Amino acid sequence: MSRVAGLVVASLLLAACGSAPKPRPDPYAGEAGSRVRPLPDRGAASVDALPPAPNCVPPREHDESLYTAGGLYAPGVADSAPPVAIDVSNIPEPVPRREPKSRYGNRETYSVLGRTYRVMDSAEGYKERGIASWYGYKFHGRHTSSRERYDMCAFTAAHKTLPLPSYVRVTNLDNGRSVVVRVNDRGPFHAGRIIDMSYAAATRLDMKRSGTARVEVEALMGPDDTRFADAVPPTPARPAPPPPRAAAPVPANRWRGPVPPAADRPLAPPTPMGIGPQVVQVGSFGDRMNAERLVQRLADAGLDGAELDHAIVGERSVWRVRFPAQAVEAAQALAARILDSGLATPRLFGAEP
Incomplete structure (x- = not known):
């Protein structure tokens, strides 16, 4: 009888070993809808530990036929988080510095959806409280109003009237978190909102899930701002020019274009x-x-x-x-x-x- 029992146990063990293991879930697979499911807890180390989340995703392709001047880009297409979870914890915030006004996006006035906006001459003294929103993967890689590419993984923002670029500190009034962003785009054009944050900035402020947050926006520096002289290292004095000498010949494979006028x-x-x-x-x-x-x-x-x-x-x-x-x-x-x-x-x- 003991021999029969041993054979039964052995057969059960072999059956268990031969069964297929349960497939591991894809940690970056998104659920249906416009949001990515939260990552499981990474606190306990195990053989099934998840790989690190990427810092960003490749830019999207954009169909500019979906944009009409004076309107919005692809108004019938919903915005969303990136298709995979990304980690923005190691991305540095921008350091405010003096920059010239962008060649684009700084017209004195412009109109969107039938409303005219007047661009501020200076960001100095700007401080406002209101509702912030964020924009994400729908616009990732598309040109902003300043003609820079929108990078959802950089700390940037869109504002209707601040000169481009400007640097502002945005503070979430509900949790005290804050982030410095570089304003390089126009928007948001939804009623009651004062600033549109990049996906990375929204993550830093912990406002991704709610979509909006009560914030305070304070300008730190605008184009050609001279209030923060220590924000940019002073330009060292130029040394005395050396005695004139014959110019070296320019190699044939180098560009021979003239130096643009100062x-x-x-x-x-x-x-x-x-x-x-x-x-x-x-x-x-x-x-x-x-x-x-x-x-x-x-x-x-x-x-x-x-x-x-x-x-x-x-x-x-x-x-x-x-x-x-x-x-x-x-x-x-x-x-x-x-x-x-x-x-x-x-x-x-x-x-x-």
Whole structure:
């Protein structure tokens, strides 16, 4: 009898081993509707621990035939969170700095849905309380009113009348959370709302699920603002120019275009450092994805050719956004175009041997 019982137990064990394991749920699969389901608790470590959420998602394709001047973009299409959960905890908030007014989005007046809005001359002293909303994946990668690409994973916002760009601090009056955002777009055009936050900013304020929140918006800095002189390092005095010498020939594969007139630029291009061909650097980031986003923004503005350069600076890993070395005149002309775009403040470095 014991032998029969042993055979029964063994057969049951084999059946259990042969059954198919339960499939693991996809941690990033969204539910039907316009929101992504919350991620399970990651507190306990296990073999089934979820992979880290991505910092962002690729931009969407946009059909501009769905936009009519003076109206809204694709009004019949619902906005939503990204198709996968994203982690914005490591994305840095923007640091307010003096910038020239954007070439686009700063007309004295404009009209949307039959209502006319007047753009403020200055952001100085602006402070207002009201309702904030947020916009997300529907607009991800589409041009904003300033012609920059909307990045739902950057700390930006849309405002109806502040000059573009402006920096503001937005505080959620219900929970005390706050975030600094760069205003680079127009909106919101729904009644009773004073500012539209990016998805990342809404996440920081903990207002994604509710969709709106009571906030206080306070301007920190507007275009050409001089109240915060310490926000931008002072420009060092230029050294005395070296004695004139014969200009080096420009390589045949380098751009020979003229340097744009100074009157057409908001700032003078940087002074070359060293002699010979110059590298144009436009940014340095600890997060590679932030560096890649700047490369994309430059390309969208017609400034192609930026490359990522990885370096260790003071035991810190950084990703530098640079244009390859080129003749001094061409490098200064490129720097002037970058300044005109308002995307970055370039620096010139002598090419390494």
